[in-house]
Amino acid sequence: MRLTALLTALFLPLMTAPALAQGQFSPAITVNDSAITGYELDQRTRLLTLFRSPGDVAALARTQLIEERLKQEEMDRRGIKITPEDLKSEVEAFAERASLTPDLFGQVLSENGIASTTLEQFVKVGVTWRDYIRLRYSSQAQISDADIARATSQQNSGTDALEVLLTEIIIPAPPPRAAEASGIAEQIAQSRSQAAFEAAARKYSALPSRANGGRLNWLPLSNYPPALQGLISGLSIGEVTAPIQIPNGIALFQMRGIREVPQARPTPTAIDYATYAVAGDVRAAQVVAQRLDTCNDLYGAAKGQPADVLVRETVAPSQVPEDVALELAKLDRDETSVALTRGNATLLVMMCGRTYGDALADPEALRAQLQSQRLEGFANALLADLRAAATIRQ
Helix, strand or coil: CHHHHHHHHHHHHHHCCCHHHHHHCCEEEEECCEEEEHHHHHHHHHHHHHCCCCCCHHHHHHHHHHHHHHHHHHHHHHCCCCCHHHHHHHHHHHHHHCCCCHHHHHHHHHHCCCCHHHHHHHHHHHHHHHHHHHHHHHHHCCCCHHHHHHHHHHHCCCCCEEEEEEEEEEEECCHHHHHHHHHHHHHHHCCCCHHHHHHHHHHHCCCHHHHHCCECCCEEHHHCCHHHHHHHHCCCCCCECCCEEECCEEEEEEEEEEEEECCCCCCEEEEEEEEEEEECCHHHHHHHHHCCCCCCHHHHHCCCCCHHHEEEEEECHHHCCHHHHHHHCCCCCCCEEEEEEECCEEEEEEEEEEEECCCCCCHHHHHHHHHHHHHHHHHHHHHHHHHHHCCEEC
């Protein structure tokens, strides 16, 4: 009897679990014979939200998981796998690109309700698929010297580029105010009145530009984060972006003008920038900024302080955190911004320089870029074939 009572005590919580929790692990989507559960959809949505992915993250989560099932099935058929050691290294590298140690990155995931296995699966499929595509199509993706010459000629042909005239709002949205800020942002996004948008900027925006209604000067579209360039360029005059989630805030942009400019610079291939967490309010950060002539001066300003208060790195534009990237878009070399905060500190952001692809100076860099584009084309075509042949139930 005591054994029966003990077993009952152990298993009763399982038998009385809420139906909602049980349903989380029921198939929400099936891809051929593989199921995607509600739990997986929720986890991927959380992950994409943490990554500040633009657009409808719930819809993006569904698309990504379906495509990953198709990729995994293809790789399973081909016997393509990643070792546990290599996966661990890739996850650690992923954390490093976010300027975090693996342990601290794991803590960030946990605080946002994301299991470590969710990130591991995301990284595993992405890395393995990349390697598989290279292995399968490398011989077909070779770039000849003639390809290099043709691409160089096209780059130097004086094609036009786009500049945009925007009005900006960033609404502070720390967790206690997230729901309120989201409601305000949704209301603002419905307006096409420039006067109403500027009034909202003066009332709600946390940026210094609120003083003039959030109005920005003409800026190259290529200055903005790659993930937002298509969203911004697709706006008509007066139209407002959907609310864009950034760390502890929500951004909105209204289009006031768009124009083509001749002989455009190439799109930046790398951004050299620094962030310095200055203890205190904006005025303290402004005092520091006034003493800076170049990014190298930051090392003296941060001397004797913990290493993590000053971060300088050179990365691809897509790897810059979105709130920082929006500030960098407005800066030229050695200019600063003190519009952002991190906890109780003001984040001084400084543009150290942009690197532009120069095919004449570095033809091998152009070769690698063209090969990457060609491999991406093969990958997209293969994925489209896999999807067309699959049975997907949603």
